[in-house]
Amino acid sequence: MNHHPAGYSYGDTSLAPSPVSIDTLAQIQRSVLWSEDDSEALRRAGEILVPQTEQILDVWYGFVGANPHLVATFAGSDGQPDGVYLAAVRERFGRWIADLCARPFDADWLAYQEEIALRHHTRGKNRTDGVDSPSGHVPLSHLIALIVPITVTIRDFLGARGADPAEVDAMYHAWMKAVTLSVVLWTRPYNPELW
Amino acid sequence: MNHHPAGYSYGDTSLAPSPVSIDTLAQIQRSVLWSEDDSEALRRAGEILVPQTEQILDVWYGFVGANPHLVATFAGSDGQPDGVYLAAVRERFGRWIADLCARPFDADWLAYQEEIALRHHTRGKNRTDGVDSPSGHVPLSHLIALIVPITVTIRDFLGARGADPAEVDAMYHAWMKAVTLSVVLWTRPYNPELW
Numbered sequence: 001m002n003h004h005p006a007g008y009s010y011g012d013t014s015l016a017p018s019p020v021s022i023d024t025l026a027q028i029q030r031s032v033l034w035s036e037d038d039s040e041a042l043r044r045a046g047e048i049l050v051p052q053t054e055q056i057l058d059v060w061y062g063f064v065g066a067n068p069h070l071v072a073t074f075a076g077s078d079g080q081p082d083g084v085y086l087a088a089v090r091e092r093f094g095r096w097i098a099d100l101c102a103r104p105f106d107a108d109w110l111a112y113q114e115e116i117a118l119r120h121h122t123r124g125k126n127r128t129d130g131v132d133s134p135s136g137h138v139p140l141s142h143l144i145a146l147i148v149p150i151t152v153t154i155r156d157f158l159g160a161r162g163a164d165p166a167e168v169d170a171m172y173h174a175w176m177k178a179v180t181l182s183v184v185l186w187t188r189p190y191n192p193e194l195w
Numbered sequence: 196m197n198h199h200p201a202g203y204s205y206g207d208t209s210l211a212p213s214p215v216s217i218d219t220l221a222q223i224q225r226s227v228l229w230s231e232d233d234s235e236a237l238r239r240a241g242e243i244l245v246p247q248t249e250q251i252l253d254v255w256y257g258f259v260g261a262n263p264h265l266v267a268t269f270a271g272s273d274g275q276p277d278g279v280y281l282a283a284v285r286e287r288f289g290r291w292i293a294d295l296c297a298r299p300f301d302a303d304w305l306a307y308q309e310e311i312a313l314r315h316h317t318r319g320k321n322r323t324d325g326v327d328s329p330s331g332h333v334p335l336s337h338l339i340a341l342i343v344p345i346t347v348t349i350r351d352f353l354g355a356r357g358a359d360p361a362e363v364d365a366m367y368h369a370w371m372k373a374v375t376l377s378v379v380l381w382t383r384p385y386n387p388e389l390w
Contacts, residue, residue, distance in 0.1 A: 024336075027264045031340035033347065069222045122389065140390045141219075144339060144379045145226035148372055152228065177343055184339045190386040194317065195335045 005091035007128040010099060010112045018110035019192070020185060025110060028184055032177045041174035045158060046101025048171070052157050053094045059153050061090060070142060077132040085131045100178050113185040121189040140190045147183050151176045200286035202323040205294060205307045213305035214387070215380060220305060223379055227372045236369035240353060241296025243366070247352050248289045254348050256285060265337060272327040280326045295373050308380040316384040335385045342378050346371045 009015055049056065064070045065081075074089070076082030096116075103109050118124030120138040154175050159168045188195045204210055244251065259265045260276075269284070271277030291311075298304050313319035315333040349370050354363045383390045 027262075028336055028340050030262055031265065031337060032343040067222075067225055070226065137389050140382055140386055141223055141379050142226060144382060145223050145375060147342065148227040148375050152368060152371075173347060176347075180340060180343050184336050187335060187339060187382075190389055191335055194332050194385055 005095050006088050008092050008095055009115060010095075010103075011108050015111045015115055017107060018114040018185075020110050020114065020188065022107065022110070025105060025185075028181060029105070032180050032184075034177055034181070037170070038174040038177055041170040042101050042178055044167075045154075045171035045175055046098060048158055048161055048163070049101060049154070050098050052160065053097055056097065056154070056157055057090055057094055060093070060150070061086070063149055063153070073133075073135050073138050073142070075133050075135050077134075079134060082131060082133070085129050085133070088129045100182065105181075110185070113182060114188065116182075117186040117189050120186055123189055140187060143183060143186060147176075147180055150179050200290050201283050203287050203290055204310060205290075205298075206303050210306045210310055212302060213309040213380075215305050215309065215383065217302065217305070220300060220380075223376060224300070227376050227379075229372055229376070232365070233369040233372055236365040237296050237373055239362075240366035240370055241293060243356055243358070244296060244349065244352055245293050247355065248292055251292065251349070251352055252285055252289055255288070255345070256281070258344055258348070268328075268330050268333050268337070270328050270330050272329075274329060277326060277328070280324050280328070283324045295377065300376075305380070308377060309383065311377075312381040312384050315381055318384055335382060338378060338381060342371075342375055345374050 064074075071081050074081045074086050076085060099109075099112075115124075119128055120143060122137045125135070125137050126133045151172075155168065155172050158171045158175070159165075163171070259269075266276050269276045269281050271280060294304075294307075310319075314323055315338060317332045320330070320332050321328045346367075350363065350367050353366045353370070354360075358366070
């Protein structure tokens with residue numbers, strides 16, 4: 001994990017602190033029923049998922065690729081999916097799986113969630129990868145809807161090592177909560193005043 | 196089901212058509228992996244959930260009541276939770292369970308989702324119930340985060356009749372997708388341009 005994907009800036013001192021406070025994060029965690037058991041289950045999920053990162057990304061990219069309204073986000077200047085852009089995002093997306101499972105939900109984590117948020121919004125989309133894309137933002141509707149596929153596709157991967165159903169279920173729900181928590185934070189730039 | 200909760204306007208000819216087209220709805224349904232099997236599982240879920248509506252609402256209201264940042268939405272002019280307001284919303288929330296499970300996702304359904312959306316946003320909050328509340332909107336972060344408790348608390352109710360685990364799982368995931376789909380639609384007024 002020493003290789004850093006291009007554009008990956010987790011923990012960089014150049015990142016602005018998140019406008020979301022630790023207290024607000026704690027409120028959102030309560031809203032998603034977060035508990036210490038979830039923290040532990042998410043760590044265990046990471047141990048199972050990280051070695052399967054490429055296979056997980058194959059499933060997610062297969063899904064995005066099969067849906068023109070989703071793959072449009074990755075259009076290059078000619079309107080066609082930009083392979084270099086797709087590959088750069090894919091590498092960071094893989095690292096995101098590891099980070100979500102293993103990193104503490106602290107100020108560094110919040111700062112990088114805000115950076116990810118900006119990269120979906122008009123304020124930051126395409127900048128990191130220097131893409132000249134007709135897609136200037138990821139629609140808010142897509143960002144929220146994708147909670148479902150990013151959650152439900154993970155269950156088979158959690159069960160791949162033969163963990164018992166109760167353990168798979170604990171990890172699955174910790175993952176669901178953590179994904180939803182992430183998406184909540186990523187939507188902030190879409191309406192900072194009413195967020 | 197002939198009694199209409201106060202402020203319930205599903206299907207009213209006075210409701211404006213949703214700005215969301217049936218084609219856009221179909222895209223969102225694809226994003227949440229919606230299938231015909233989910234439609235059928237959701238119908239079956241409704242048969243199990245509707246008779247338990249009051250118990251479900253007890254769980255949800257217990258959760259909201261235990262979280263000051265959530266119950267703040269229901270503050271009256273004195274800043275304290277307004278019992279009349281809570282009760283009015285509760286009755287419509289109960290009807291929402293039945294509607295989500297049984298209604299077709301058509302133009303009438305979309306129009307009422309947009310009305311629900313506006314009732315969370317500054318454009319419509321408090322108006323339906325004539326409340327003088329210091330809470331002028333439901334925060335976007337709460338709206339999205341609540342996908343989790345509204346989803347995970349339903350599983351025990353789905354299993355209450357002794358359905359086999361695979362059947363509970365099918366209904367549970369149809370419910371998860373339908374809740375996420377609803378929340379996606381409810382966020383539209385928070386940023387119509389980037390939605």
